[in-house]
Amino acid sequence: MDVHANRPIARSGYAILSAAVLFAVWKLFSVATASDIILPPPEKVARVFFGLFAESRFLTALGATCVRGLWAFGLSMLIGGITGFASGASRRINALLGPALLVIRATPVLAIILLALIWFPSGTVPVFSAVIMAFPVVMADVAQGIGSADPKLVQMARLFGMNQTSIAMRVRLPSALPHIVAAAKSALGLSWKVVIAGEVLSQPQYALGTGMQSARVMLETTEVFAWAAAGIVLCALSDAAFALLARRFSWTTV
Amino acid sequence: MDYRIENLYKSYGQLEVLGGLSMELEQGRVSVLLGPSGCGKTTLLNILSGLDKDYHGSIGQLAGMRSSYVFQEDRLLPWRSAVENVAMVLHEHAEKAQALVLAQKALALVGLSDSASLKPSAMSGGMKRRVALARAFAYPSDMLLLDEPFSSLDIKTRISVMDLFLSLREDDGRTAIVVTHDVREAIYLADRIFTLSDKPAVLKSCTNVSLGRQERAYASATAASLEAQLYQLLLE
Structure with a gap:
């Protein structure tokens, strides 16, 4: 094993190298295809991407997508947190919710979006679809976290006369926190992706997905890339925020 | 008797x-x-x-x-400081502030007054064992x-x-x-x-x-x- 790969400077060096290789390959293919409609070069996508920030339609769309993403994330955390806590604390509830969870997780995201299109107005479709996709992830992680509390610590708390509520709040919940942070990270990342996919199909008035779809219809591939880059940036920012949080709650390894 | x-x-x-x-x-x-x-x-x-x-x-x-228990292992909560680990077992018997005062006194008895804010990961085996003793003696x-x-x-x-x-x-x-x-x-x-x-x-x-x-x-x-x-x- 290369021990140097674990050093922060070495790690960021590898990250820069990896990005450079990715952009080089992208540039190579764009030169080979010689067509902006098929594959625009990275520098042109970057120019269009930064240019979008001067446009109010982009900023409004970005804001609207952020609000939908955060709604989806919040609802996923709430539903997944409650069902996960119950499932982790009780084997019966776990057995009861297991099959439903399996069906939801096995359902293709597009099937959920198409059904949501029938049931809900266009602005609600992305949020609903993202919640359906993300809450099982949260539930599974929270259930695992609740169940992962060290039985010896739980026994210690019992022997020192703590009641079940106290044990849940002081031992089980903090034990689960690293898992909950991991769950939140996955849920937010998934929320951005599904929300944007839902927007592409449901076409709300203001949305990154709508912008992406409009650009596709106009064969503005460069703009499709630029709108997509906004989604990638959202994912990257939320990943970075949760990486910081995960370090804060790193008393147990997940 | x-x-x-x-x-x-x-x-x-x-x-x-x-x-x-x-x-x-x-x-x-x-x-x-x-x-x-x-x-x-x-x-x-x-x-x-x-x-x-x-x-x-x-x-x-x-x-x-x-009974108060001292285990083979320290069984301290890794996310809590020494004083919080001791105070935790007192919460059902005293107000939060008082529990912390009692815990601080117990830590002083085992010679850990200056290490009250340390988490278990920052303590030696002997220190953790002293915290476990302080917890056992502090518990009524x-x-x-x-x-x-x-x-x-x-x-x-x-x-x-x-x-x-x-x-x-x-x-x-x-x-x-x-x-x-x-x-x-x-x-x-x-x-x-x-x-x-x-x-x-x-x-x-x-x-x-x-x-x-x-x-x-x-x-x-x-x-x-x-x-x-x-x-x-x-x-x-």
Whole structure:
């Protein structure tokens, strides 16, 4: 094993190298295809991407997508947190919710979006679809976290006369926190992706997905890339925020 | 006054762990249960602590008594500081602020006033063991139950933590029941040593130890003879 790969400077060096290789390959293919409609070069996508920030339609769309993403994330955390806590604390509830969870997780995201299109107005479709996709992830992680509390610590708390509520709040919940942070990270990342996919199909008035779809219809591939880059940036920012949080709650390894 | 344990039987399925154990533990003194590993000593502590209620026989007045536990491991919450770990067991008995004051006092008694804000990951093995002792003594209990509490420590730390335990207990006066498989540790700590047989555990012998601290520490002739006698009993 290369021990140097674990050093922060070495790690960021590898990250820069990896990005450079990715952009080089992208540039190579764009030169080979010689067509902006098929594959625009990275520098042109970057120019269009930064240019979008001067446009109010982009900023409004970005804001609207952020609000939908955060709604989806919040609802996923709430539903997944409650069902996960119950499932982790009780084997019966776990057995009861297991099959439903399996069906939801096995359902293709597009099937959920198409059904949501029938049931809900266009602005609600992305949020609903993202919640359906993300809450099982949260539930599974929270259930695992609740169940992962060290039985010896739980026994210690019992022997020192703590009641079940106290044990849940002081031992089980903090034990689960690293898992909950991991769950939140996955849920937010998934929320951005599904929300944007839902927007592409449901076409709300203001949305990154709508912008992406409009650009596709106009064969503005460069703009499709630029709108997509906004989604990638959202994912990257939320990943970075949760990486910081995960370090804060790193008393147990997940 | 003595606490009587009479005809205690305990089985896990076909495996008989306690086979009619009877003994008299001295109130306000240190009783040491000495026996081979896995002979049922921890099972007995679990019964005394009320954790295990599935047994036959009687533990007399010990039933329902509140106990403080010191475990083989530290069992400290890794996300809490030393003072919070001690205060945590006091929350059901005192207001939060008062629990913290009591915890701080308990840490001062074990010489950790300056380390109250440290988390377990930043503490040495000896420090964590002192926090575990502070937690046990701070908890308002009727007796102290210690399950091989010093076995994981190196010899120097072990002696200093054992001395600390003995002096705290002497000031405090609580009944203490210590489980160990280490003959020297038993001699060092005990006012009375109960030697148990291998599974199913029954009482082999009860020895009162009236040696002074110095004699125990430096293995005097009397201590050495007692040690030989206990080894003989364990190996029989």
